[in-house]
Amino acid sequence: MVGAACAFHLARAGCSVTVVDRGAVAGGTSGAGEGNLLVSDKEPGPELDLALRSQELWRELDAQGLGEGFEYEAKGGLVVAFTAADLSALRTFAATQRDAGVLAEEVAAERLSEFEPHLAPGVAGGFWYPQDAQVMPALAAARLLRASGAEVRLGSTVTGLAVSGGAVRGVRTTRGEIPARYVVNAAGLWSGALAELAGSRLPMQPRRGFVLVTEPLPPLIRHKVYSAAYVSDVASSDAALQSSGVVEGTPSGPVLIGASRERVGLDRTPSYDALGRLAAQAAELFPFLERVAVQRYYCGFRPYLPDHLPAIGPDAHVAGLFHAAGHEGAGIGLAPATGEMIAALVAGEKTVVDAAPFRPERFYSEEAQP
Amino acid sequence: MTAVADTVAESAAGNRYDVAVIGAGPAGMAAAAAAAENGLHVALIEGGRQLGGQYFRHPAPGLNEPWASQLHHGWSRFETLATRVETSSRIDVLFEHQVWAVEAGFNILTDRGPIAAAHVVLATGSYERVVPFPGWDLPGVFTAGGAQALLKGNLVLPGRRVVVAGTGPLLLPVAASLSVAGAKVLGLFEANHIRGYAKHPLPLLKNPAKLLEGADFARQFLRARVPLRSGLMVVEAQGTDALEAVIVARPDGTHRRRIACDALAVGYGLAPQIDLALTLGCEHKLLTDGTVALRVDTNQRTSLPGCYAVGETAGIAGVESALVEGEIAGLAVAAGVAKSRNGSPAALRRRRDRLRAFADVLRARHPVPPAWRDHLAPDTLVCRCEEVPARAVAEAVEDLGATDARTVKLLTRAGMGWCQGRVCGYAVACLARRDPTEPPNPADLLAAAKRPLARPVPLGVLAEQDRRNK
Amino acid sequence: MSVQFTFDGHPLTAQSGQTVGGALLAAGVRSWRTTRFQGRPRGLFCGIGVCFDCLVTVNGEPNVRACLAPIADGDVVTTQAGDGRG
Numbered sequence: 020m021v022g023a024a025c026a027f028h029l030a031r032a033g034c035s036v037t038v039v040d041r042g043a044v045a046g047g048t049s050g051a052g053e054g055n056l057l058v059s060d061k062e063p064g065p066e067l068d069l070a071l072r073s074q075e076l077w078r079e080l081d082a083q084g085l086g087e088g089f090e091y092e093a094k095g096g097l098v099v100a101f102t103a104a105d106l107s108a109l110r111t112f113a114a115t116q117r118d119a120g121v122l123a124e125e126v127a128a129e130r131l132s133e134f135e136p137h138l139a140p141g142v143a144g145g146f147w148y149p150q151d152a153q154v155m156p157a158l159a160a161a162r163l164l165r166a167s168g169a170e171v172r173l174g175s176t177v178t179g180l181a182v183s184g185g186a187v188r189g190v191r192t193t194r195g196e197i198p199a200r201y202v203v204n205a206a207g208l209w210s211g212a213l214a215e216l217a218g219s220r221l222p223m224q225p226r227r228g229f230v231l232v233t234e235p236l237p238p239l240i241r242h243k244v245y246s247a248a249y250v251s252d253v254a255s256s257d258a259a260l261q262s263s264g265v266v267e268g269t270p271s272g273p274v275l276i277g278a279s280r281e282r283v284g285l286d287r288t289p290s291y292d293a294l295g296r297l298a299a300q301a302a303e304l305f306p307f308l309e310r311v312a313v314q315r316y317y318c319g320f321r322p323y324l325p326d327h328l329p330a331i332g333p334d335a336h337v338a339g340l341f342h343a344a345g346h347e348g349a350g351i352g353l354a355p356a357t358g359e360m361i362a363a364l365v366a367g368e369k370t371v372v373d374a375a376p377f378r379p380e381r382f383y384s385e386e387a388q389p
Numbered sequence: 390m391t392a393v394a395d396t397v398a399e400s401a402a403g404n405r406y407d408v409a410v411i412g413a414g415p416a417g418m419a420a421a422a423a424a425a426e427n428g429l430h431v432a433l434i435e436g437g438r439q440l441g442g443q444y445f446r447h448p449a450p451g452l453n454e455p456w457a458s459q460l461h462h463g464w465s466r467f468e469t470l471a472t473r474v475e476t477s478s479r480i481d482v483l484f485e486h487q488v489w490a491v492e493a494g495f496n497i498l499t500d501r502g503p504i505a506a507a508h509v510v511l512a513t514g515s516y517e518r519v520v521p522f523p524g525w526d527l528p529g530v531f532t533a534g535g536a537q538a539l540l541k542g543n544l545v546l547p548g549r550r551v552v553v554a555g556t557g558p559l560l561l562p563v564a565a566s567l568s569v570a571g572a573k574v575l576g577l578f579e580a581n582h583i584r585g586y587a588k589h590p591l592p593l594l595k596n597p598a599k600l601l602e603g604a605d606f607a608r609q610f611l612r613a614r615v616p617l618r619s620g621l622m623v624v625e626a627q628g629t630d631a632l633e634a635v636i637v638a639r640p641d642g643t644h645r646r647r648i649a650c651d652a653l654a655v656g657y658g659l660a661p662q663i664d665l666a667l668t669l670g671c672e673h674k675l676l677t678d679g680t681v682a683l684r685v686d687t688n689q690r691t692s693l694p695g696c697y698a699v700g701e702t703a704g705i706a707g708v709e710s711a712l713v714e715g716e717i718a719g720l721a722v723a724a725g726v727a728k729s730r731n732g733s734p735a736a737l738r739r740r741r742d743r744l745r746a747f748a749d750v751l752r753a754r755h756p757v758p759p760a761w762r763d764h765l766a767p768d769t770l771v772c773r774c775e776e777v778p779a780r781a782v783a784e785a786v787e788d789l790g791a792t793d794a795r796t797v798k799l800l801t802r803a804g805m806g807w808c809q810g811r812v813c814g815y816a817v818a819c820l821a822r823r824d825p826t827e828p829p830n831p832a833d834l835l836a837a838a839k840r841p842l843a844r845p846v847p848l849g850v851l852a853e854q855d856r857r858n859k
Numbered sequence: 860m861s862v863q864f865t866f867d868g869h870p871l872t873a874q875s876g877q878t879v880g881g882a883l884l885a886a887g888v889r890s891w892r893t894t895r896f897q898g899r900p901r902g903l904f905c906g907i908g909v910c911f912d913c914l915v916t917v918n919g920e921p922n923v924r925a926c927l928a929p930i931a932d933g934d935v936v937t938t939q940a941g942d943g944r945g
C-alpha cells in the first residue's frame with residue numbers, strides 16, 4: 020500500500036516511476052490486514068498529524084472518482100466504553116485529540132442506539148468520530164498503483180542497490196538491474212533488509228494480528244465500532260496477546276472483527292485463543308453476532324518499529340535512497356500522506372506535515388550511542 | 390456404540406480418547422472398528438447423521454422405493470462394518486459434530502465443543518470438482534456426485550431427462566443409478582477422449598472387482614443402455630430460471646449439439662477434503678490431475694506424529710482402498726499405542742498398493758480438459774457464492790497486478806463466500822495464469838485446498854473458547 | 860410416513876427422512892434462494908453440504924443447507940432472498 024501511494028504521488032509530481040515487487044500487488048501485509056482509516060485511536064503527535072492529512076487525501080481520491088473502486092466509505096467511528104471509568108478516560112483522551120484537530124463528539128448512553136441499533140445494552144457511553152473511514156486495502160493498493168501510471172514489475176526481488184560515489188544509481192533485481200536516480204524502500208516488514216544494503220538500520224519487527232470474517236450480512240453495523248480498551252492496546256509494547264475487537268461491516272456483506280496484537284515473530288500457527296478472544300469481544304459489543312457464522316479468519320504481520328512511528332525520509336548514508344516503512348497497524352490509513360511526504364522530500368520541497376519526527380536515521384544514531 | 394449427547398461435559402471431565410477418527414465414511418468406519426477391536430477407546434466424529442459417508446449413503450429408515458436396493462452394490466459389506474462399529478463398546482459415535490479445526494496435541498474443535506484425543510485419523514473424504522461454463526449456476530445443474538447423493542439419500546431424482554457429463558469414473562455409477570431409478574439418461578459425455586470408451590467405458594468393466602461398485606454394477610450399467618460418448622463436454626447450459634437444455638461439444642468447440650433436458654449431472658473428478666490437515670501443518674502432495682492430497686507412509690501416517698490420513702484424503706482411490714486404508718490405520722495406531730513393532734499386516738498393505746496404483750492410472754486418464762477456459766463468457770460466474778464473473782477475474786489478472794490465485798481472490802472476492810473456494814478454487818488457480826497454456830501454479834492449487842476453518846463456526850462457539858479459558 | 864410442510868405458504872407433502880432439498884425437488888420445486896447481488900435463483904448443486912448454494916430459510920432460521928437438514932412435520936420453508944437476514 021505504501022509503495023503504491025509513493026508511486027502515485029511521485030508520478031503526480033512528474034517523476035517517471037517503476038514499482039518493483041517480488042510478489043503480486045498487495046502480496047505483503049497490505050493484503051492481510053484491514054482497511055480502517057482511523058484518527059480516533061491516535062493520541063496527539065506526529066502520527067495523528069499524518070493521519071489527519073491522510074484523511075484529507077483519501078477524501079480527495081474519492082472526489083476524483085477513485086473511491087468506488089476500492090470501496091471507500093466515510094462512515095465514521097464509534098468508540099464505546101463499558102464502564103464509567105473507561106468513559107472518563109475516553110473523555111480525557113478525546114479532549115486532547117480535539118485540540119489536535121480531531122472531530123470527536125460525546126454520545127450519551129441512551130443515544131447510542133441511534134448510531135448503532137444493535138449495540139449491546141448497558142454501555143456507559145461513547146464518542147463519535149466522524150472522520151474515521153474505511154477502504155478495501157488490496158483494492159486500494161491495486162487501483163492507486165494503476166492510477167499512478169507507473170511501470171509495474173511484479174515477481175522481481177530486489178537483491179542489491181547500485182551505488183556509486185555515495186549516491187544510488189538504481190536497484191539490482193532477480194530480473195536485471197533497474198537504473199534510477201531515486202530509490203524508495205517501501206518494503207514494509209522486509210524494509211530492514213533493504214536498509215541494510217545501504218548500511219543503515221531499521222529495526223523492523225512483526226506484530227501478528229488475526230481478523231475474523233463472518234458470513235455476509237445486511238448493514239446491521241453501520242460504523243466502525245470498538246471498545247475504549249483498544250486505544251491502550253495500540254500504544255502498547257507488550258508482547259502478550261492483546262485484543263479489543265473493532266467491528267465493522269463491509270460493502271460486500273461480511274463483518275470484519277479485528278484485530279489481535281501479539282509479538283510472536285513470524286509464526287502463522289493459528290491461535291484459537293486469539294480467535295476466541297476476538298469473538299467474545301465482538302459478541303460483547305453486538306450480541307446478535309453470537310449466532311452469526313464465522314467463515315474464515317486470516318493473519319498478517321504489522322511492520323513495527325520500537326517507537327511506534329514509521330520511518331519516512333532520506334537514508335543517512337546513501338544519497339537518493341528514501342525509506343517509507345514501519346507503519347505498523349495504520350499503514351493503509353497513513354499511506355497517502357506518506358506518499359505525499361516522500362514526493363515532497365524527493366523534490367526537495369517543504370512537506371505538508373513536519374517530516375522531522377519520522378527521520379529514519381533516528382534508529383542508527385540511537386545505536387551509535389552507547 | 391455409545392451415543393454421546395454432551396461431549397463438552399465428556400472432555401471437560403478430562404476424558405481423552407486414544408484416537409479420534411474424523412469422518413464416518415468407509416475409511417473412517419474401518420479405522421474406528423480396527424482400532425477399537427485392538428483395545429483402543431475411539432471417538433468417531435461425523436458431521437452428518439448416519440454411518441457410511443458418500444459411498445454407503447442410504448435413505449433414512451422408512452423411505453423406500455422398489456428400486457432402492459439396486460442403488461447399492463456390496464451392501465452386505467456395509468452391514469458387516471456397521472455392526473463392527475455399532476456393537477463395539479469402545480467406540481463413541483458422535484453424529485452432528487462439525488469439526489472446524491484440529492489443534493495440535495490433539496484437540497478436535499467441533500461446533501459442540503472440543504474433544505481431546507492422543508491420535509487423530511483424518512477420514513474426511515472428498516468433494517466434487519467442477520469447472521465453470523455459461524449457465525452452470527442455473528437450478529437443474531448438479532454435480533454428478535450431488536445427483537447421486539440426492540438419489541441415494543432421499544430416493545429423489547434430480548430430473549426426469551438427465552445428461553451426465555464431465556470426466557472420471559464416478560460418472561458411470563451416477564448414470565447407472567439415475568437410470569435404475571427411472572430417469573431417462575440422455576447421454577453420458579466423458580470429456581477425455583478414451584478409445585473404446587463406448588464399449589468398455591473403463592478397465593473397471595473388464596476388471597470389475599477392482600474398483601468402485603463391483604460386478605453387479607457392471608451388469609446393471611450395461612443393461613441401462615446409456616448412450617456413451619467420449620471426447621465431448623458440456624460447454625453451455627441454457628434456460629431462463631432453470632435448466633432447459635445443454636450444449637455438448639468437443640473441447641475445441643466443434644460438433645456442437647443441443648440437448649433438451651431438465652437436469653445435468655456434471656463433475657470433473659473429486660478433490661480430497663484436507664483443510665483440517667493442511668492447517669495442522671501436514672505435508673501434502675500434488676497429483677497428476679491437479680488435486681492435492683496428504684502425503685502418507687505405508688501405515689497411513691502423515692508427516693505429523695500421531696496424525697493419520699485414510700481414504701480420499703490420501704488421494705482419490707475409491708471405496709475399496711478407503712476400506713483397506715481404514716483397517717491399516719486402525720491397526721497401526723493400536724500397534725503404536727501397544728509399542729508393538731508390527732504395524733499393519735503386509736497383505737493389507739500390498740492390496741492397498743495395488744488399488745492405489747490402479748487409481749493413479751485412472752487419474753492420469755481423466756484430467757480436466759484445459760479448453761474449459763475457452764468456453765467462458767465474460768459474464769459467466771466463476772465464483773458462484775460471491776457472483777464474480779469471468780470478466781472481473783480477467784481484469785484482476787490483466788490490469789490490476791494479480792499474479793497468483795490469492796491476489797485474484799483479494800481483488801475480486803472469488804473464493805471468499807460461503808463455500809470458501811471449494812467450488813471455484815481450481816478454476817481460479819487456472820485463471821490466475823495469464824497464459825492459458827500454462828498449467829496452474831502448484832502453490833495456487835495448494836491454496837485451493839487450504840482453508841483456515843473447515844466449516845463455518847457460529848461466532849458464539851468461538852467465543853465459548855475464550856470464556857472457557859477464563 | 861409422510862410429513863406436511865409449507866413452502867412460501869403452499870402446503871406440500873414429503874416423506875419423513877428426506878432432506879428439505881429432497882422434499883422440495885420431489886415436489887417439483889427447483890430453486891428456493893435468490894442470490895445477493897443479481898437476485899438469481901439457486902437450488903441444490905453439490906448435494907453434500909459443501910457448496911452452500913442450497914441455503915434456505917426454515918422456520919425463520921436463514922442459511923439452512925437444504926441438502927443436509929431433514930424436513931420435519933409442520934416446517935415453514937421460505938425462499939431465502941440474499942443473505943436471508945432481511
Ligand SMILES: Cc1cc2nc3c(=O)[nH]c(=O)nc-3n(C[C@H](O)[C@H](O)[C@H](O)COP(=O)(O)OP(=O)(O)OC[C@H]3O[C@@H](n4cnc5c(N)ncnc54)[C@H](O)[C@@H]3O)c2cc1C
Nearest residue numbers: 020021041047048049052055177207228319349350351352
Ligand atoms: C491484522 C492486521 C490488521 C490491520 N488493520 C489495519 C487497518 O485497519 N488500518 C490500517 O491503516 N492498517 C492496518 N494494518 C496495517 C497495515 O496493513 C500495514 O501497515 C500496511 O499494509 C503496510 O504496508 P506496506 O506497503 O508498508 O507493506 P506491505 O504491504 O507488506 O508491502 C511491502 C511489499 O514489499 C515487497 N517486498 C519486500 N521485500 C522485497 C524485495 N526484496 N524485493 C521486492 N519486493 C519486496 C513485499 O512483497 C510487499 O508487497 C493491519 C495489519 C494487520 C496485520
Ligand SMILES: Cc1cc2nc3c(=O)[nH]c(=O)nc-3n(C[C@H](O)[C@H](O)[C@H](O)COP(=O)(O)OP(=O)(O)OC[C@H]3O[C@@H](n4cnc5c(N)ncnc54)[C@H](O)[C@@H]3O)c2cc1C
Nearest residue numbers: 412414415416436442443444488513514534700701707708
Ligand atoms: C458427492 C459424492 C458422491 C459419491 N458417490 C459415489 C458413488 O456413488 N460410487 C462410488 O464408487 N464412489 C462415490 N464417491 C466417491 C466416494 O467418496 C468414495 O468412494 C468413498 O466414499 C470414500 O470414502 P471415504 O471414507 O474416504 O470418504 P467419505 O465417504 O466421503 O466420508 C467422509 C465423511 O467425513 C465426514 N466429514 C468430512 N468433513 C468433516 C468435518 N469437518 N467434520 C465432521 N465430519 C466430516 C463426511 O460427512 C463424510 O461422512 C462419491 C463422492 C462424492 C464426493
Ligand code: FES
Nearest residue numbers: 906908910911926
Ligand atoms: S447443495 Fe451444496 S451445500 Fe447443499
